[in-house]
Amino acid sequence: MIPTTRCGIGWFSPQCMQRFASMKVFCAFCAISNLFTSTLTVFVSTQITTLEKQFGFSSTQSGLLISAFDIGFLSFILFVSFFSGRVHKPRALCISNVLAGLAAYLCSISHFASPLKYEFKLSNETSLGNVSLIDVHSEDLCRTYDLEGLQSRTNTSYILDQCEDNSDITRVGSSTPYTVVAMAIIASGMILQGIVRSPVEPYLIDYIDTNVKQSSTAAYLGVISSIAILGPAISYGLGGYFSQIHVTLQDVSLSSKDPRWIGAWWLGFIVFGTLSIVTGIPLMFFPKHYTKSVVRSESEKSNQTEMKLTSYVKEFFKTINRLLKNKLYMCINLSGSLDLLSIAGALAFTPKYIETQFG
Numbered sequence: 001m002i003p004t005t006r007c008g009i010g011w012f013s014p015q016c017m018q019r020f021a022s023m024k025v026f027c028a029f030c031a032i033s034n035l036f037t038s039t040l041t042v043f044v045s046t047q048i049t050t051l052e053k054q055f056g057f058s059s060t061q062s063g064l065l066i067s068a069f070d071i072g073f074l075s076f077i078l079f080v081s082f083f084s085g086r087v088h089k090p091r092a093l094c095i096s097n098v099l100a101g102l103a104a105y106l107c108s109i110s111h112f113a114s115p116l117k118y119e120f121k122l123s124n125e126t127s128l129g130n131v132s133l134i135d136v137h138s139e140d141l142c143r144t145y146d147l148e149g150l151q152s153r154t155n156t157s158y159i160l161d162q163c164e165d166n167s168d169i170t171r172v173g174s175s176t177p178y179t180v181v182a183m184a185i186i187a188s189g190m191i192l193q194g195i196v197r198s199p200v201e202p203y204l205i206d207y208i209d210t211n212v213k214q215s216s217t218a219a220y221l222g223v224i225s226s227i228a229i230l231g232p233a234i235s236y237g238l239g240g241y242f243s244q245i246h247v248t249l250q251d252v253s254l255s256s257k258d259p260r261w262i263g264a265w266w267l268g269f270i271v272f273g274t275l276s277i278v279t280g281i282p283l284m285f286f287p288k289h290y291t292k293s294v295v296r297s298e299s300e301k302s303n304q305t306e307m308k309l310t311s312y313v314k315e316f317f318k319t320i321n322r323l324l325k326n327k328l329y330m331c332i333n334l335s336g337s338l339d340l341l342s343i344a345g346a347l348a349f350t351p352k353y354i355e356t357q358f359g
Contacts, residue, residue: 005287017285023212026286027220030093030204031227033279037100037200038231039238039272040193041069044107044186046239047265048352054247054262055110055182056175059349066348068187072194080199082316089207090286092199097280099196104273107189110182111247111266189269211290235272236351242268 006013007021044051048062057065204224209217243263244256254261323329 005289007285007287009285020285021287021290023208023220023290026090026283027208027224029279029282029286031224033093033097033276033283034200034224034228035231035234036272036275036279037097037197038228039235040100040104040269040276041197041235042232043235043239043268043272044069044190045348046236046351047243047263047268048349049355050243050247050263050265051186053260054114054265056179057183058175061179061183062352063348065183065186065190068190069194069197072191073198074194076195077198077202078320079316081202082319084199084202084206087203088288089203090283090288092203094280094282094284096196096200097283098277100193101273101275101277101280103189103192103196104269104276105189106192107186108266108269108273109189110185113185114178114182235268238271239268239351 005021007017008014045066048066051057051065052059052062205217205221208220212220242265245264245267246252246254247262247264247266249264249267256263
C-alpha cells in the first residue's frame with residue numbers, strides 16, 4: 001500500500017524529506033504560493049490603461065476582463081468544493097498553482113501574437129514642441145511621417161493630417177481588427193485562473209482543519225491569509241514598475257508620461273506566472289494525511305462516498321437546496337455580496353482614474 005502520511009510522491013518518499021512532514025512547513029509553502037497567485041488576481045486591474053492603449057479596449061471590455069476571473073471562479077466553486085473529500089488536497093493545490101501560472105502565460109500571448117509592430121526611427125533632434133516623435137509602423141497602426149514636413153512645422157495639426165489622410169491608419173488606443181482577438185485571449189486566461197483558483201480556499205480549510213487541533217485551525221489560516229493579502233500590494237507596486245518599461249523592452253525617445261507610451265504589461269504576467277508555478281510545485285510532495293487516525297476517518301468517508309457515487313448529481317442538488325433554505329446562511333452571503341458590490345467598481349477602476357487624472 002502506498003503511504004499517505006509521508007512526504008513524497010507514490011513510493012518515492014525518502015527519509016530526508018520527512019523532516020518537512022509538518023503542518024507548519026506546509027502552511028509556510030502554501031502562504032508563499034498563495035502570495036504570488038493572489039498577485040495574478042488583481043494584476044490586470046493595474047494595467048487597464050495600458051491594455052486600452054495597445055488593443056483599443058473600451059471601458060466596458062476592460063470591465064469584462066476584470067470580471068473574467070470571478071466568472072470562472074463562480075462557475076466551478078460549488079462543484080470542486082463537493083469533491084473536497086475525494087482528492088489529495090496538497091497535490092490539488094499544486095496543480096491549481098501550476099495551471100494559474102500557465103493561465104498567466106496565456107494572457108501574455110496576446111502581446112506576442114499581436115500584428116502591431118513598433119519601429120522607432122526618429123532621432124532626438126526631430127521634435128515637435130517639447131514632445132519627441134515616434135514612428136509606429138504597421139498596416140493596422142500608423143505609417144512613416146514625412147521628416148521634411150515635420151522639420152518645417154511646429155504644430156501637431158500636420159501629424160493629424162498625415163494620419164487622417166490614410167484609412168489604414170489607427171491611432172494608439174483605437175480599436176483594430178485584433179481587438180476582439182486580444183480580448184478573447186486575455187479573458188480566456190483570466191477565466192482559467194478563476195477556475196483553477198476555485199478549489200484553493202475550500203481544500204485548504206478542509207486540509208488544515210482535518211490535520212490540526214480544532215483550536216489551532218484559525219491560527220494557521222490567519223497566518224496564510226495575512227501573507228496572501230500582501231499579494232495585491234505587490235501587484236500594484238510591481239505593476240507600476242512594469243508600466244515604466246516600454247512594451248518592446250527597448251530604450252525609446254518617449255517619456256512614460258507621453259500619451260503614446262505603452263508599458264510592458266505582459267512582463268508582469270510572465271514574472272508572476274513563473275513564481276506561481278515555482279512556489280506551487282513543492283506542495284505536491286506533502287502527505288495526504290498526517291496521522292493514521294485521519295487516514296481511517298477519511299477511509300470510512302470514502303467508502304460512504306463510493307456508495308453514493310451513482311447518485312452524485314442528485315445528492316449535489318440536495319445539498320444546494322438545503323443551503324438555500326438556510327436563512328441565516330443566505331443572509332450572511334447576501335450581506336457579503338452587497339458589501340463587495342459597493343466597492344467592486346472602485347477597486348477595479350481606481351488605478352485607471354488615478355493614472356488618467358494625475359499621470
